[in-house]
Amino acid sequence: MAAVTSLGETPLTAPAKRPRGLQARRRRRLNLFRYVVFTIFGLFFLLPLLAVLRFSLEGNTLGTWTLSAWKQIVSYQGLLSAVEITLELAVLTSVTTLVLLVPTMIWIRLRVQWFSRPFEFLCLLPLTIPAIALVVGLAPVYNKIRHFELSALMLFWIYVILALPYAYRALSAGLNAIDVKTLSEAARSLGASWLRVVVQVIAPNMWQAILNALLLSAALALGEFTIAYTLLYTNLQVELYSISRNTPNASVIFSTSLAALVFTFALLLIISIVGRRRRRTG
């Protein structure tokens, strides 16, 4: 139970440094505790995912193995259009979020610093308003939108709001790491326009933060259910849910869920890998 030195995971090095037997025993006990904890939590996190994998490979009779559920993804009625809509929503959401946030954030750093606190408040506000509560006020707004356009793509307007806090944090970390003011003064004194300062000078210096914001907002749009379901639109999650309601044993929901999950995991893993490399080099 001792956090003696966080360095040196192997218990063998401990006695060499610390001759006292008490320390070595404590370190061994700590390592035992750690690996028991890692195993138990690892099982808790892995087993449900493995169960989904097993069910996506389940045949018509229990205990058989087949790939048919994976092949059904492209042919199952309504599923493919939901996948398409959701991917389009992810692209629209992440691009709009970036277009809205990146220039505004840079501009605030450079010219309207007094606005940075209210701006942060506005960006983090969606965290304190549950999506299901926001939907209540949104219903009238979306009734207006439906006069012009019925497509589920219109959901991206509100997904941008939901993505604001995550994108803001990612971008703000990126902006903090560079000297925006010096960069822009240098560029401006060399004759660059403001547009050029943003697009060609500052944005390339924070592309990892931009990538983070992009992937986080895309991941949000891929997994969103509450708003689409409540406003009676159909996206991937709503479609999976309704398939599960109507045909409870459709194994296609497991293969599709797993595919969507792996896709989202991949997006989010890219963030953590890119982020780690950044820290190592920079």
Add this chain to the structure above:
Amino acid sequence: MAVTATSPAGARPVPPVRAGRRVRLPAWLGVTPFLAYVAIFLLLPTGILVVDAFRTPSGALNLSSPKLLFSSTVRSYFIGSFELCLISSVVGAVFGAILAYAIASGNPNGAMRQLYIAASGVLAQFGGVTLAFAFVVTIGPVGLLLHASWFYTFPWGISVIYAYFQIPLMVLVFLPAMDGLKIQWREASESLGCSAWQYWRYIGGPLLAPAFFGAALLLFANALSAFATIVAWENQIAYIVPQQIYLAINSEVGLSNLNVADVLALGMIIMVAIVMTGYALLQRRAARWLR
């Protein structure tokens, strides 16, 4: 700012007449697109629901509608929400803290640490329909692992599912505080003859307490807003406020229910606001030591 929007580039001389004719736009105009967007899609809906909570469906002022929050049926949904959030955030906070300790006490560059941090980042986002499916086929009625008889009981069955995303969130939020515990404090206490229990009781515990309770509040708010998971778990019975809001919006009983939805939503926002304020205060308190 040495360089302003209107000053032309560098050393090139510019005819003064043209320069004078250019209109100098105020800098704050640059943030208006963002403000307009947020006003339409965040502030307007929030405003609509707050105003509508105090109006009858026909539009007249109705100050009695918030009384609805205290009617017995509505209260039961808030109690349901409270139970679920309390259980899942306590479970998530305790187990998440244990896992965070196991991670923090190891090699800071070790593979286990990297693996668990990356996985936590991913799993904390993983809620919703798929998660409910995953648990149905693991411990639910068709479970591969076991057929838990309590799977469809509220709040225990759903709390186990919520723990799946609450524990990783706790690891993400609490690990920095765990990492902030300095080895020197431990060593100093040991050289003064402290036992492990005394160390945690008088040094480690009090230092971590604000961060721990702050993180637990964040988990509480996180569980409060979750909706998709519980819908996919059980859609016949409404247990918590979000389910009731959904019913109030989409039931075919009539317009009168919209007002119920507004009041419930307002109640939820107030609840989250209180919890998040507590979180912010505790985080500030925690930051005092753990730098």
